[in-house]
Amino acid sequence: MKKNDIAAYFNKIAEKRDQWKKKNSYYHNDIKNFINFLIPQNSTVLEVGCGTGDIVGSLNREGSKGIDISPTMIGIAKHKYPHIAFDVADAEHISETEKYDYVIASDLVGFLEDIQQFLVELRSVTHEKSRVIITYPNFLWEPIFRIAEFFGFKMPQPIQNWVSDSDVENFLRLAGFESVKKGGRLIFPKYIPILSTVLNRYLAKLPLIKKLCLVNYVVARPIGIARKKEYSVSIVIPARNERGNIEDAIKRTPVLGSHTEIIFIEGHSKDGTLKEMERVKNVYKDVDIKVAVQDGKGKGDAVRKGFDMATGDILMILDADLTVMPEDLPKFYDAMADNKGDFINGTRLVYQLEDQSMRFLNILGNKFFSMMFSWLLDQRLKDTLCGTKVIWKKDYIQLQKGRSFFGDFDPFGDFDLLFGAAKLNLKIVDLPVRYQARTYGSTQISRFSHGWLLLKMCAFASKKIKFI
Secondary structure, eight states: OOOOHHHHHHHHHHHHHHHHHHHHHHHHHHHHHHHHSSSSOOOOOEESSOEEEEEHHHOOOOOEEEESOOHHHHHHHHHHHHEEEEEEOTTTTTTSSOOEEEEEESSSSGGGGGGHHHHHGGGGGGGEEEEEEEEEOOOOGGGHHHHHHHTTTTTOOOOOOOOOHHHHHHHHHHHHEEEEEEEEEEOSSOOTHHHHHHIIIGGGSSSTTTGOOOOEEEEEEEEOOOOOOOEEEEEEEEEOOGGGHHHHHHHOOOTTEEEEEEEEEEESSSSSSHHHHHHHHHHHHEEEEEEEOOOOSSHHHHHHHHHHHHHHHHHHEETTTTOBOOGGGHHHHHHHHTTTTEEEEESSSOOOTTTSSSSSSHHHHHHHHHHHHHHHHHHSSTTOOOOOOEHHHHHHHHHHHHHGOOOOOOSHHHHHHHHHHTTHHHHHHHOOOOOOOOOSSSSOOHHHHHHHHHHHHHHIIIIIIIOO
């Protein structure tokens, strides 16, 4: 279909579209609610191909707008949602001057003449932190859709572009975007009590079966953005009974970006760690060192206190045992400053491990939890338990605002950050590090009790961000 034909088609079916959507309300409400889940509350939103406006109109986000090629559709949308701005516009020639935090294209790519041109146009309405949400039908279901249309269960539609996951990712890459996360929704589009919940909320999320979902989605971000400047860095070092490592942490940590501050958070040690921190601060006066004692217990509490004190643009965690080498921190800085990711996660499971640096059961546990969390977060993670993690301060502030969604559940701090980053659709990138045996003190990890805690966190994350 040519563009004029597409506009004419949607003008023709505009009056009946809401009737069909009401007939299949379970399907449409699921997509609408899922998109609402993906978009943080304080985001500005543009929906391209908004139809009669039900998705953007239901989001309740200030600064939202919808555009569509059909004047009749836009007329209906304006009547239904007078608080939202709507305009008639061609998705492949967007004339918007505003830039939006989120751009939605739901069930649109199948009707476009030039998908790549459409995605290129989105660069003009996105900034470096924007996210694009695309939903599209699973081409495996095309024969079933046609049968459903024949028997009147689904609104008849013209032949569409049937694109695969790899097609969409390739189009995105060609237009200067990359996938942050992707997945599917629904394997049964009608509502039957209990059965629909079991099939769609749980069964549809399982490996292999998820390939059969009716709707695919991808969340993407812009790439190819050059480094604009050098950034300041705050390195938070939580330490409990690590007196012998404190001075080495200062001596071995390189200067990063425009300014580096090092924040020691002491965790009620019994070996004089706090005194050593104060001594080092007085000796190395040319280094910006801050020292504080955490209020509660656990690494997570210490990290949160350190991040609250931090003044840098980029926030880093360095474990005080120095098993992750401070000399590797410039790699984390460069990955962030060059926009390789929004959240850089150290991984210890690429390079050969130094003798005695990690016990065998710990290695097996790390690999198990990396697979589990990759599935839970829809992003690849090779090592969830590496202590070195890096995030932009402005993203951490957003993560803090949304922390009530998960609650105070994580004594380690790693998963509070990982879950929060995933909820904000941040691009999580693994960065391999060289893992060393500690030279002072002993590990504070209990394989079995902490392993049980991690299993409970997996169950918690499943409920909060997977089985929704």
